[in-house]
Amino acid sequence: MLNRRQKHILLKFFSMFSEVRGYNILIVVMAQYLTSIYILAHDKPLREVVFDVNLLMLVLASSATIAAGYIINNFYDSEKDLINRPIKSRLDRLVSQNTKLSFYFVLNLISVVLASYVSFRAVIFFSVYIFLIWFYSHKLKKLPFIGNLTSAVLTISPFFVIFIYYKNFEPVIFVHGTFLFIMISMRELTKDLENIKGDLVQGYQTIPVVYGENASKVMLTILSVLTLLPAYFLLYRFEIGYMYLYLYLCVFLLLVFLLLLWHSKTKIHYLILHNILKFIIVSGVFSIVLINVGLVLNRI
Numbered sequence: 001m002l003n004r005r006q007k008h009i010l011l012k013f014f015s016m017f018s019e020v021r022g023y024n025i026l027i028v029v030m031a032q033y034l035t036s037i038y039i040l041a042h043d044k045p046l047r048e049v050v051f052d053v054n055l056l057m058l059v060l061a062s063s064a065t066i067a068a069g070y071i072i073n074n075f076y077d078s079e080k081d082l083i084n085r086p087i088k089s090r091l092d093r094l095v096s097q098n099t100k101l102s103f104y105f106v107l108n109l110i111s112v113v114l115a116s117y118v119s120f121r122a123v124i125f126f127s128v129y130i131f132l133i134w135f136y137s138h139k140l141k142k143l144p145f146i147g148n149l150t151s152a153v154l155t156i157s158p159f160f161v162i163f164i165y166y167k168n169f170e171p172v173i174f175v176h177g178t179f180l181f182i183m184i185s186m187r188e189l190t191k192d193l194e195n196i197k198g199d200l201v202q203g204y205q206t207i208p209v210v211y212g213e214n215a216s217k218v219m220l221t222i223l224s225v226l227t228l229l230p231a232y233f234l235l236y237r238f239e240i241g242y243m244y245l246y247l248y249l250c251v252f253l254l255l256v257f258l259l260l261l262w263h264s265k266t267k268i269h270y271l272i273l274h275n276i277l278k279f280i281i282v283s284g285v286f287s288i289v290l291i292n293v294g295l296v297l298n299r300i
Contacts, residue, residue, distance in 0.1 A: 038292065075100065186277055193213060197267070253280055
């Protein structure tokens with residue numbers, strides 16, 4: 001049995017894990033490695049990619065920066081989250097703001113140190129990345145369109161640094177990136193609909209607050225249709241192996257999404273829509289292996 005002190009420490013650990021969204025970071029790490037193995041460095045031996053120290057440093061630097069980003073974002077959103085996520089806010093408050101901010105600076109310092117192992121350009125990239133995350137959390141996220149666009153760009157930035165590292169400019173990579181970018185943009189707009197109450201109270205000028213729910217639904221419908229373009233090219237212009245199963249599933253789920261969207265009125269409805277998009281994005285990470293199921297065996 002755990003004593004009172006041990007329980008308190010365990011609760012603080014879970015609070016900090018919740019604060020930095022540890023589960024999201026694990027997904028990003030997996031996505032970076034799978035993208036490197038199957039897409040960006042598909043012509044390199046598996047061992048060379050998996051045991052590449054430079055790649056490891058970039059992945060760890062990305063993880064540290066993302067974790068720090070969640071901390072500073074939650075810091076600025078603390079009042080809004082009391083309205084939108086009261087249970088999570090109570091868990092997050094088990095760790096003091098001073099401790100979180102100290103951890104924020106330490107994580108950013110670690111990311112820059114790790115990046116310095118790779119190159120000076122990597123240091124510049126992560127320094128700019130850190131600044132943009134702070135600027136987004138402090139200012140940009142309260143603005144319609146700019147906040148959504150910046151959030152989507154920041155979300156795909158960990159993949160951009162790997163893309164630059166491998167210098168692979170094949171067209172299929174840009175098509176994959178476009179599909180991911182649109183899905184993330186849809187997720188951000190759906191989150192704004194989900195959090196409209198807190199945004200309205202705190203004065204956040206998000207798209208649903210400024211233009212209304214119906215205008216937001218129209219935008220989501222347009223974005224859903226736009227996903228068909230990169231999906232078409234991936235299905236009929238590039239060799240993606242069994243990943244076509246994932247894309248067909250995405251089309252089906254997006255149809256379900258649209259049907260539910262126009263009947264959604266409450267926070268729980270938008271939460272369901274948010275989870276559909278989150279499932280599409282996360283399952284997309286694991287579906288990368290479907291591009292060539294025998295690739296790992298052939299490259300060991």
